[in-house]
Amino acid sequence: MKKKRNLPIIITILISVIGFIFIGYLYWSWHMEDLAINKPELQQVNEEKQTLTLKNIIHENEKFVVQIEAQSEYNTSTGSGFLYNQKGDIITNAHVIRDSEIITVRTANARIYPAAVIGIDKKTDIAVIRVPQLAGEKGLEMEREKPSEIGDEVIALGSPHGFQNTVTLGIISGTERNFSVEGYDYENAYQISAQITHGNSGGPLLNRESGKVIGINSVGTEDGTLGFSIPIADVLDQVEKWSNEARNDLLDFTSMDDLVNTINPDQFMQDSAYLIEYFFDSILIRDYVGAYALLGDSIQTTTTYSDFRKGYIQIINLDYTILSEEVTEDNNLITTVEVTIDTKLPNEEETKKVELIYTLTVAYENEQLKIIEMDIQE
Structure with missing residues (x-):
């Protein structure tokens, strides 16, 4: 009699075990098989997510890279810079805009705006300029924590020799480089194989994998075989201090009418x-x-x-x-x-x-x- 009483319990347990096994099998099958997408709009979204190529990365970041023209009484120089926040602030090198009286920026889509200096360090070769017309744009994403290592693939953006929207590729070939050039002291700089020439200065160095800014391209050797970039994480505190303290009503901008007419x-x-x-x-x-x-x-x-x-x-x-x-x-x-x-x-x-x-x-x-x-x- 006791065995007969236990029989329903045993059957219930067996059915439960079989049920759990069957559910587990279905769950495994669903995750192993590709689901068919019949809706065109979903298929379109899926296709767009699969088109993340080097060209996509470059195009998305080039939107926020500018060519800088700095004019003084005796000289006109060109360089590069990149938008980094929603105030219209652009990071560049101090030597690009040093002692200039008129500063203009040209965006990737050929728009021209006047800029004003909000901060410059003539020792470490960093500077920030502001373009109010670019306020509201998100800018480039900064790598604030993870340091780059030797072998990391990089993308250098800028305007060498006045050729806007130029891209060079390479790797981090050295780290913690310390040296001085023309009165500027570079500490903890990245050494890169991507070519850095006149006009590239101030442009961003991107990590190829993440697309984030890891440095400011600053110096290149005469033969073009080596370049050096200031780690962005080392200067962000100073950059953000300048940005927070700047007031547009106290800045001196060139007239837009003067720019177009010249x-x-x-x-x-x-x-x-x-x-x-x-x-x-x-x-x-x-x-x-x-x-x-x-x-x-x-x-x-x-x-x-x-x-x-x-x-x-x-x-x-x-x-x-x-x-x-x-x-x-x-x-x-x-x-x-x-x-x-x-x-x-x-x-x-x-x-x-x-x-x-x-x-x-x-x-x-x-x-x-x-x-x-x-x-x-x-």
């Missing part, structure tokens, strides 16, 4: 080329907001951002070649661009290649370069 035709052509390059690169990287912001009021009035994005969202690859450039009598630049586009709809397997001719008109609008007209033909 731009020469060659600079206008160069800036326009940067603008067009930035427009197409933004579309390729799926930065539709950045591309749309380059359009003038006349285009944005007739084309909403949503419609603009729909026209480009299916693009998976894009190549372009500038065919011709012509400056009109009213100082606008008309550029003809041949564009080859590969598109692919979410539910299709094959890509479709389309060749288009873009005719873009670039001009100043509200004191900044914009694409004010756009004609597209097959």
Whole structure:
């Protein structure tokens, strides 16, 4: 009789064990198998997450790297800098802006703004300038804690010899380098294999894996084989002190009207080329907001951002070649661009290649370069 009473208990235990085993098997199966995504919008998000390439990293960070032009009574010098906070503050080297009377910055999308010095250390070669028009931008992400090690891959961004948006790659080839150059004392500097030349000074050094700023590119050897970068973690306390103490109403900025009136035709052509390059690169990287912001009021009035994005969202690859450039009598630049586009709809397997001719008109609008007209033909 006792055995019969225990039988239901035993059966219950066996069923529970089998049930737990079955549930565990299902859980394991679900995690081992890839789930099919049938919704196009989810598939689109999944595809965009898989496109994190070196080009994406460079494009996202170049937005916040600027070319700096510093003018004194006897000299004009160029260098680089990078936005690091939402106040419009830009980190650079002291030797880039030292003793200058007029400082201007040129962004990656060819916009030009006046800047003012809010802090400079003529011993350690660091400085911070402010551009109020860039306030609200997030800036680059700083590596505040983890020190870089020998062998870490790095990306150096800047404007060597005036060539804006230039990238060099390398590794950390040495650490804790101490030396002096032209009155500046560099301590604990990173030695890098990425080339640092005239104009690179003040630009950011990025960790290839994280994309965070690890240093300020400052000095290069004559033969270009070695560069040196100030660790960002060593100077952030001083930088943030300057930033917190600065007041815009006490700073001296150059007039925007003066800047636009002093731009020469060659600079206008160069800036326009940067603008067009930035427009197409933004579309390729799926930065539709950045591309749309380059359009003038006349285009944005007739084309909403949503419609603009729909026209480009299916693009998976894009190549372009500038065919011709012509400056009109009213100082606008008309550029003809041949564009080859590969598109692919979410539910299709094959890509479709389309060749288009873009005719873009670039001009100043509200004191900044914009694409004010756009004609597209097959």
